[in-house]
Amino acid sequence: MAKTSSIISPKRLQKGTLGKIDRLLGRLAPMMTIIMFVSTMFGQFLLPSFRALIRQYTRNLIRFLYPYIEIKFHEFIGEGFNLKRNEAFAAIQTYLSVNSTRRAKRLTAEVVKSSQDPLMLDLDDSEEITDEFKGVKLWWAANKMANNQKIDRRFYTLTFHKRYRDLVTASYIQRVMEEGRAIATRNRQLKLFTNNSSSGWFAYRMKGWSHVVFEHPATFETLAMEPSKKEEIMNDLVKFKKGKEYYAKIGKAWKRGYLLYGPPGTGKSSMIAAMANFLNYDVYDLELTSVKDNTELRKLLIETTGKSIIVIEDIDCSLDLTGQRTKTTGKVGDEKAKQDTSINKKDKPEENKSSHVTLSGLLNFIDGLWSACGGERIIVFTTNFVDKLDPALIRRGRMDKHIELSYCCYEAFKVLAKNYLGVESHELFPEIEKLLGETNMTPADVAENLMPKSTDEGVETCLNNLIQAIKVAKEEAKKKAEKEAKRKEEKEAKKKAKEEAEMKAEKEESQLEAEKKQEEVDQKEMKSNGKSAEDTKDDGLIH
Numbered sequence: 099m100a101k102t103s104s105i106i107s108p109k110r111l112q113k114g115t116l117g118k119i120d121r122l123l124g125r126l127a128p129m130m131t132i133i134m135f136v137s138t139m140f141g142q143f144l145l146p147s148f149r150a151l152i153r154q155y156t157r158n159l160i161r162f163l164y165p166y167i168e169i170k171f172h173e174f175i176g177e178g179f180n181l182k183r184n185e186a187f188a189a190i191q192t193y194l195s196v197n198s199t200r201r202a203k204r205l206t207a208e209v210v211k212s213s214q215d216p217l218m219l220d221l222d223d224s225e226e227i228t229d230e231f232k233g234v235k236l237w238w239a240a241n242k243m244a245n246n247q248k249i250d251r252r253f254y255t256l257t258f259h260k261r262y263r264d265l266v267t268a269s270y271i272q273r274v275m276e277e278g279r280a281i282a283t284r285n286r287q288l289k290l291f292t293n294n295s296s297s298g299w300f301a302y303r304m305k306g307w308s309h310v311v312f313e314h315p316a317t318f319e320t321l322a323m324e325p326s327k328k329e330e331i332m333n334d335l336v337k338f339k340k341g342k343e344y345y346a347k348i349g350k351a352w353k354r355g356y357l358l359y360g361p362p363g364t365g366k367s368s369m370i371a372a373m374a375n376f377l378n379y380d381v382y383d384l385e386l387t388s389v390k391d392n393t394e395l396r397k398l399l400i401e402t403t404g405k406s407i408i409v410i411e412d413i414d415c416s417l418d419l420t421g422q423r424t425k426t427t428g429k430v431g432d433e434k435a436k437q438d439t440s441i442n443k444k445d446k447p448e449e450n451k452s453s454h455v456t457l458s459g460l461l462n463f464i465d466g467l468w469s470a471c472g473g474e475r476i477i478v479f480t481t482n483f484v485d486k487l488d489p490a491l492i493r494r495g496r497m498d499k500h501i502e503l504s505y506c507c508y509e510a511f512k513v514l515a516k517n518y519l520g521v522e523s524h525e526l527f528p529e530i531e532k533l534l535g536e537t538n539m540t541p542a543d544v545a546e547n548l549m550p551k552s553t554d555e556g557v558e559t560c561l562n563n564l565i566q567a568i569k570v571a572k573e574e575a576k577k578k579a580e581k582e583a584k585r586k587e588e589k590e591a592k593k594k595a596k597e598e599a600e601m602k603a604e605k606e607e608s609q610l611e612a613e614k615k616q617e618e619v620d621q622k623e624m625k626s627n628g629k630s631a632e633d634t635k636d637d638g639l640i641h
């Protein structure tokens with residue numbers, strides 16, 4: 099880190115004095131301008147060769163007396179519609195706000211809602227501070243100039259001795275940029291983007307993403323799950339975040355897909371929030387039912403930025419995925435079949451009419467374009483019914499890591515007890531451990547029961563509340579299982595009775611058939627017997 103010269107050692111004091119002399123010389127700059135002006139004015143009365151000589155000497159004198167280089171960093175670059183904020187200016191501003199403002203006397207302050215540095219200090223106009231890098235002194239000054247449109251444009255001026263040109267341009271500026279960006283990343287406010295801001299006319303006008311500040315308090319520390327599983331996920335995320343070079347080396351887009359599945363209330367959404375806070379990434383909550391078609395989906399994707407998590411919650415409800423891919427044979431015509439399958443969110447029937455996002459569109463979203471538009475993105479799907487999803491959608495490479503969030507185990511309960519009640523052990527814990535081993539209860543339900551409902555409720559009351567709730571849940575589960583078993587039994591019995599009745603009917607029918615056949619045979623026989631008797635009679639008559 100480049101240090102500011104806040105502690106002045108004797109050696110540095112000497113350097114400081116030199117700096118003052120340097121700066122004094124800096125003040126001579128306007129005088130140099132006057133010398134230049136005078137020499138130009140009177141030069142015209144001199145011989146041309148003499149005039150050139152004087153000019154040369156003047157320049158050398160100026161260079162000798164003012165051996166400094168100045169670099170300006172403007173806040174905005176470009177003009178008109180192409181006007182944009184200079185990234186370098188922003189990085190310098192952040193760097194100076196943290197590293198050098200301790201020495202400045204005139205500052206401006208801005209409140210930034212962030213966990214690390216809520217107050218952002220900046221140099222006031224015309225204020226100067228010194229910085230030091232590898233023993234070299236540099237000066238930063240904040241200035242502003244009014245342009246034609248009467249808009250103040252700010253800029254920073256970096257001044258240093260020409261002797262250090264290479265050091266400053268090759269190392270110092272790069273250092274300032276990197277440090278400024280790193281501080282900005284650490285301090286930045288996370289944003290939650292959504293493509294479903296509102297409905298009606300406003301929504302029509304507001305196509306694309308809109309955002310609010312993301313302030314979800316969930317962290318991996320507060321997330322209730324097995325510690326080993328939690329650690330595995332955190333390690334995976336860290337590896338991804340630091341994997342820029344690795345992904346480049348293996349020729350893979352810098353992205354990773356996570357599938358979170360499990361019953362409602364087991365912490366899927368909480369885990370996404372914890373991931374965002376852990377990685378310091380923005381969240382893009384993609385509501386597929388609000389996306390008109392694949393083209394709009396692609397557009398939304400291109401608008402996402404790096405260092406972000408793109409989330410599609412309840413993917414099984416967002417897209418009708420049941421069996422469409424498995425029906426296809428890979429022929430060209432099948433593509434049309436895929437295209438025809440439009441989204442089908444159960445609870446938003448009116449939106450389905452205008453939404454034509456298809457599975458193939460979604461797959462392209464994950465593989466194709468997605469890979470080509472910058473890195474450091476995580477995509478997360480959540481579902482309550484993993485079996486409903488098309489295998490193509492969740493195969494490795496698309497959804498690299500499948501994470502099951504399940505019912506509350508004892509380890510998860512301990513995290514919740516610590517979060518909600520501040521206790522790490524209690525005499526009631528063994529009973530809770532036993533009960534949780536026998537019953538399925540979601541972390542959401544456990545959390546709800548652990549939460550004190552009034553100021554009078556202490557740890558023991560809350561734990562007893564939970565014990566009661568688990569017992570009730572256990573009883574209900576038992577009743578439900580019995581009911582289910584009875585229903586199954588009845589169904590089996592009905593099925594058996596039906597089968598027996600069918601068999602009986604079949605038997606009766608075949609018996610009837612046989613009897614009928616026998617009757618026919620008998621009748622035929624009788625007929626033939628009757629006919630032969632008559633023939634005999636006739637024969638007798640003839641004779």
Ligand SMILES: Nc1ncnc2c1ncn2[C@@H]1O[C@H](COP(=O)(O)OP(=O)(O)OP(=O)(O)O)[C@@H](O)[C@H]1O
Nearest residue numbers: 320321322361362363364365366367368541542545
């Ligand atoms: N594993 C968990 N750790 C900590 N808190 C949890 C956990 N699971 C659930 N909770 C609590 O329950 C609430 C609901 O959890 P969450 O919204 O994360 O569940 P979900 O799995 O996303 O449910 P759904 O499938 O209905 O979307 C959270 O606000 C949180 O307080």
Ligand SMILES: [Mg+2]
Nearest residue numbers: 366367411480
């Ligand atoms: Mg959820």
